[in-house]
Amino acid sequence: LxxxxxxxxxxxxxxxxxxxxxxxxxxxxxxxxxxxxxxxxxxxxxxxxxxxxxxxxxxxxxxxxxxxxxxxxxxxxxxxxxxxxxxxxxxxxxxxxxxxxxxxxxxxxxxxxxxxxxxxxxxxxxxxxxxxxxxxxxxxxxxxxQQVKIRGFRIEPGEIETALTALPGVREAAVLAREDVPGDKR
Missing domain, CATH: 2.30.38.10 (Luciferase; Domain 3)
Structure with a gap:
């Protein structure tokens, strides 16, 4: 640099x-x-x-x-x-x-x-x-x-939960952003 x-x-x-x-x-x-x-x-x-x-x-x-x-x-x-x-x-x-x-x-x-x-x-x-x-x-x-940012992308956990519960056999869903290693959000 x-x-x-x-x-x-x-x-x-x-x-x-x-x-x-x-x-x-x-x-x-x-x-x-x-x-x-x-x-x-x-x-x-x-x-x-x-x-x-x-x-x-x-x-x-x-x-x-x-x-x-x-x-x-x-x-x-x-x-x-x-x-x-x-x-x-x-x-x-x-x-x-x-x-x-x-x-x-x-x-x-x-x-x-x-x-x-x-x-x-x-x-x-x-x-x-x-x-x-x-x-x-x-x-x-x-x-x-509840919006989170992961590697520069905006993620709406509620939208993912809605999509998951629309699948056959899925009654409830919870989406969380995890950061098990600092700086590595998933």
């Missing part, structure tokens, strides 16, 4: 241990922890990883990239106070138009942005639980639903 100048990590949570190893071995490389669902381009937030980070904790998502707004809202779409958990919403130029041929899902996840001041502006309900630190950086806390 000696020839690299800047590494943007995304798709999965950046392991603090891996980030520390990279920073220790290559202190001149700029390392950014990127966050952003597909519905809002590649990244919506980024956090420049530095030696000041606490590598014993999950790395923060950071702050919004240019032309992006990050809102942490309660169930009634009110901003929550600093330090309080809420659902992360993303607004700005990178928000997609919606899901192809999925109007119901589009209406559920892409909602009017009351904070933008721009007519017709929308924001994306990420389903991610987050909170804002006093310094303004955003921390990822998990999901508000």
């Amino acid at each position: 000696a020839s690299m100048r800047h590494i943007l990590a995304g798709g999965e949570a950046l392991s603090p241990g891996h980030a520390r190893t990279l920073r220790d071995a290559n202190p001149s490389i700029l390392l950014s922890n990127g966050y952003g669902p597909t519905e809002t381009t590649t990244f919506a937030c980024h956090h420049p990883v530095t030696a000041r980070d606490d590598f014993n904790l999950p790395l923060p998502l950071g702050g919004p990239i240019a032309n992006t707004a990050i809102y942490i809202l309660d169930a009634w779409l009110n901003p929550v106070p600093v330090g309080v958990a809420g659902e992360l919403h993303i607004g700005g130029a990178g928000v997609a138009r919606g899901y192809l041929r999925r109007p119901g899902m589009t209406a559920e996840k892409f909602i009017p942005d009351p904070f933008s001041g721009e007519a017709g502006a929308r924001m994306y309900k990420s389903g991610d639980l987050a909170r804002q630190r006093p310094d303004g950086t955003v921390e990822f806390l998990g999901r508000i639903d």
